Amino acid sequence: MSNEKSLSMENPALKIIEFIKQEILDNDVDIDIGEKDNLLQLNLIDSLGVMRMVDFVKREFDVIIPPEDITIEHFRTADLLCRYVLAKRA
Amino acid sequence: MNYPPYKDIYLLHQTIALHAERDPDATAFRFQDESISYAGLYEQASRLSSVLYQLNIQPGDRVGIFVFKSLHTAISVYGILSAGAVYVPLDPLMPESRLTRIICDCNLEVIISERSRLPILRKAAANARRLRAVIGVENSGDEFEGITWSDVSSQPASHTRPVSVVEEDLAYIMYTSGSTGVPKGLMHTHKSGLSYAKQSAHTYGLSPSDRLGNHAPLHFDMSTMEYLAAPLVGATTIIVPEDHTKIPVSLAQLIENEKLTIWYSVPFALIQLLLHGLLHERNLSSLRWIIYGGEPFPTKYLKELMVLFSNARFSNSYGPAEVNQCTFYHIPATENYSDDSVPIGKPWGNTQVLVVDEQDNTVAPGETGELLVRSPTMMLGYWGQQEMTARSVFIDCDKYGVEKKFYRTGDLVCARPDGELLFMGRKDRQIKSRGYRIELDEIESALYRCDGVQEAAAYGVDGTDGSQSIESAVILKNGANLNSSTLKKLISAHLPTYALPQRITIMSEFPRTGSNKIDRLALARSIGGQKQTA
Numbered sequence: 218m219s220n221e222k223s224l225s226m227e228n229p230a231l232k233i234i235e236f237i238k239q240e241i242l243d244n245d246v247d248i249d250i251g252e253k254d255n256l257l258q259l260n261l262i263d264s265l266g267v268m269r270m271v272d273f274v275k276r277e278f279d280v281i282i283p284p285e286d287i288t289i290e291h292f293r294t295a296d297l298l299c300r301y302v303l304a305k306r307a
Numbered sequence: 308m309n310y311p312p313y314k315d316i317y318l319l320h321q322t323i324a325l326h327a328e329r330d331p332d333a334t335a336f337r338f339q340d341e342s343i344s345y346a347g348l349y350e351q352a353s354r355l356s357s358v359l360y361q362l363n364i365q366p367g368d369r370v371g372i373f374v375f376k377s378l379h380t381a382i383s384v385y386g387i388l389s390a391g392a393v394y395v396p397l398d399p400l401m402p403e404s405r406l407t408r409i410i411c412d413c414n415l416e417v418i419i420s421e422r423s424r425l426p427i428l429r430k431a432a433a434n435a436r437r438l439r440a441v442i443g444v445e446n447s448g449d450e451f452e453g454i455t456w457s458d459v460s461s462q463p464a465s466h467t468r469p470v471s472v473v474e475e476d477l478a479y480i481m482y483t484s485g486s487t488g489v490p491k492g493l494m495h496t497h498k499s500g501l502s503y504a505k506q507s508a509h510t511y512g513l514s515p516s517d518r519l520g521n522h523a524p525l526h527f528d529m530s531t532m533e534y535l536a537a538p539l540v541g542a543t544t545i546i547v548p549e550d551h552t553k554i555p556v557s558l559a560q561l562i563e564n565e566k567l568t569i570w571y572s573v574p575f576a577l578i579q580l581l582l583h584g585l586l587h588e589r590n591l592s593s594l595r596w597i598i599y600g601g602e603p604f605p606t607k608y609l610k611e612l613m614v615l616f617s618n619a620r621f622s623n624s625y626g627p628a629e630v631n632q633c634t635f636y637h638i639p640a641t642e643n644y645s646d647d648s649v650p651i652g653k654p655w656g657n658t659q660v661l662v663v664d665e666q667d668n669t670v671a672p673g674e675t676g677e678l679l680v681r682s683p684t685m686m687l688g689y690w691g692q693q694e695m696t697a698r699s700v701f702i703d704c705d706k707y708g709v710e711k712k713f714y715r716t717g718d719l720v721c722a723r724p725d726g727e728l729l730f731m732g733r734k735d736r737q738i739k740s741r742g743y744r745i746e747l748d749e750i751e752s753a754l755y756r757c758d759g760v761q762e763a764a765a766y767g768v769d770g771t772d773g774s775q776s777i778e779s780a781v782i783l784k785n786g787a788n789l790n791s792s793t794l795k796k797l798i799s800a801h802l803p804t805y806a807l808p809q810r811i812t813i814m815s816e817f818p819r820t821g822s823n824k825i826d827r828l829a830l831a832r833s834i835g836g837q838k839q840t841a
Contacts, residue, residue, distance in 0.1 A: 255550060257549060257550035257553045257554065258375060258548070258549040258550050259400070260400055260549075262553070263553050263816075263819070263823075264553045264554065264555065264579050264583070265782075265815070265816040266553075266816070267553060267554060268583075269815065269816075284556065284583065284585055285556065285585060285588070287554065287556055287583070288554060288556050288557045288560075289550045289551060289554050289557040290557075292554060293550055
């Protein structure tokens with residue numbers, strides 16, 4: 218694991234939320250997204266947004282999410298995705 | 308098929324009373340791990356109707372349903388109907404301005420909602436002062452009274468209160484986006500809703516042992532299959548949570564775990580399942596019907612799905628929300644598909660269709676014209692829009708002065724030699740470019756034929772010369788090595804030169820409507836007509 222990658226692990230949930238605001242919601246700075254908000258129910262990410270999150274997690278955290286792990290258990294909230302990423306890196 | 312138990316039913320909420328008596332423990336609705344039986348639904352609906360009486364809701368009054376999917380969705384529908392009132396489904400994610408507009412438009416004094424919607428309800432209540440009570444939230448000294456679900460449950464269930472409602476009375480108002488951007492409310496009656504439920508139950512042979520997946524949200528007209536037709540026969544509806552609809556692997560798990568027998572959705576949901584649902588790892592043999600509607604299904608995906616779901620029959624359902632549904636086409640397993648789209652089929656029972664030209668004269672068989680529909684499933688009209696309602700119908704008057712009222716669908720169809728109707732596009736999806744008449748759907752199907760294209764949309768862009776030009780956008784499959792010039796070359800093999808899009812924009816996603824249809828208007832607005840960079 219490179220130094221660069223481990224630095225980026227500071228507060229992954231916030232990084233995930235930042236990515237959703239900037240990339241998926243097209244730089245929507247006004248929206249307030251909590252770590253435990255249901256991203257899917259609130260339509261903050263849709264099925265195509267999920268695919269972009271998978272790319273982002275690979276790029277940002279060096280974690281490859283296999284297709285069978287792309288489930289609501291891991292993508293419902295930023296907090297759940299963060300836990301998944303940390304577990305995969307442990 | 309014969310339905311002796313249903314012959315005396317003429318109001319929508321009589322269906323749950325019937326099954327509460329005949330098979331009280333049968334599951335009516337399921338959501339996540341919770342179930343409600345027909346007896347339970349009948350009890351809860353009666354209690355809710357008591358609360359509505361106490362709030363002085365009269366027969367014909369409108370009551371909003373502003374909740375995310377849950378068992379409360381079903382209880383709300385039947386509680387409101389039991390009170391003789393009219394339910395108005397509201398998208399829980401709609402912005403405050405639209406909510407306020409609808410509250411004022413159909414005079415909603417009571418809304419059933421939930422705590423998470425309180426901030427937006429407070430804003431709406433400040434602007435639309437008529438809102439006086441919200442059921443499903445605690446009383447917190449707001450502009451409106453709050454009534455919790457436990458308050459509702461502590462009510463006595465009174466089944467005997469007489470309500471003066473007949474089948475011609477309103478049952479629900481469904482708001483759709485109007486072409487002008489102003490939402491319009493489609494008024495459906497007990498008669499139109501029940502006529503739809505009966506035809507649907509008959510067409511797909513619904514039975515008490517069926518388990519229907521409710522994919523569509525309540526505010527989308529496709530949900531009437533699960534909320535109205537399933538309770539008619541005493542079947543079980545599994546309400547699919549919003550988050551499952553966004554994650555194909557989880558959706559496929561739900562279909563397997565809940566042993567769904569009937570699936571009904573827009574093609575988009577099925578295509579996502581096919582592409583990302585890991586269907587090979589699932590046992591989905593419980594499905595006996597896969598019904599789609601709302602827009603055409605790209606045939607290459609349909610073919611792949613039919614191979615994967617070899618136990619299920621596939622059916623294309625068709626009908627604007629104004630008539631619920633009016634035609635169907637059961638897709639033969641053996642049909643040798645070309646890339647022509649699948650027919651929308653023939654009218655179902657108790658329904659007459661006409662195919663007419665611009666002068667409302669019936670066209671010759673095989674010619675394209677607008678589809679007009681006459682059926683008891685038809686809406687009463689648009690709420691508060693008499694002129695718009697009048698424009699939407701065609702009155703055929705015979706020499707004795709007897710009138711037949713048809714709904715103008717705005718959809719173009721033509722009949723195959725075997726009588727099956729083919730959808731030829733929207734009347735307003737046909738554009739003229741330099742004098743040529745062009746079907747945008749034709750361009751999309753040409754793009755779909757290209758290997759590597761996942762989704763395609765074509766739209767007209769107003770040019771400076773008064774003519775329209777065609778542009779298009781595509782989403783590529785992962786790893787597809789295509790650019791716009793190679794795509795243009797590929798589709799030029801199928802299209803006349805004048806029908807080639809001026810530009811093909813490669814995108815990672817499309818704007819979509821609430822029901823996941825491609826929002827071509829938004830596409831045209833966002834990228835249409837922009838200067839090309841290359």
